[in-house]
Amino acid sequence: MKIKFNLNKKDVIVDVDPSMRLLDVLRNVLHLTGTKEGCGEGSCGACSVLVDNMPYDSCLTPVINVMNKQVMTIEGIRESKEYETIANSFAKMGGSQCGFCTPGMIIVTYALLMKNPNPSEEEIRLALSGNICRCTGYQAIVNAVKDASKGGKHE
Numbered sequence: 838m839k840i841k842f843n844l845n846k847k848d849v850i851v852d853v854d855p856s857m858r859l860l861d862v863l864r865n866v867l868h869l870t871g872t873k874e875g876c877g878e879g880s881c882g883a884c885s886v887l888v889d890n891m892p893y894d895s896c897l898t899p900v901i902n903v904m905n906k907q908v909m910t911i912e913g914i915r916e917s918k919e920y921e922t923i924a925n926s927f928a929k930m931g932g933s934q935c936g937f938c939t940p941g942m943i944i945v946t947y948a949l950l951m952k953n954p955n956p957s958e959e960e961i962r963l964a965l966s967g968n969i970c971r972c973t974g975y976q977a978i979v980n981a982v983k984d985a986s987k988g989g990k991h992e
Contacts, residue, residue: 842903844869845913855901859893860884862900863910871911871940875969882968885941886910890952892945892967911940914947923947923985932981934972941968946982955986 841850844867851866863869863886872895875883879894886895887909888902914920923946926932933939942965949956949964956964961982962975970978 838901840900840904842905843907845909845916851900853900856899858896859886859898859900859903859908860895863895869910869912871915873937873940875937875941880967880969881938882941882945883938885944885968887914887944887948890948892948894967909944911944914943917947919947919950919985922988923950923981926984927978927981930981930984931977932973938968938970938972942970942978946985949982950986956982958983961986 838855839850839852840855841848843849849867851862853862853866860872860874863872864874872886873883874896875881877896879897882894884895885892887893888898889906920943923943927939927943932942945964945968949961953960958979961979965975965978965982
């Protein structure tokens, strides 16, 4: 079945089984490998993408569910002016070690800051609650999001 959606600000049409996971379409059909498969059950956030500006677990999303919608992956976020601030904040504040979870963390950070440019720590923790990191420790990630919310000028 042909499925049309907007991917990273470009219209795409894929001819795939409509029940195929969005994650598999992104990685195996469209060759966008920044979105990772962690748990495959929607619990870790490594596969986070934005669908109409809302974070989604692409491992749980059938591709048919994004028909005629806007999908943004980490590759698309990298093209935004906000990416550099967020990525630099993660690096500066020690918000990433192995990097496996980082694309998903950046996706949810981007979504949070677009909706709420000055979130409280509680709002940051809530936004990140669907993402798991096994290496870094959450306070460093929270500090990175705080830093990014201040334009990279954390006190």
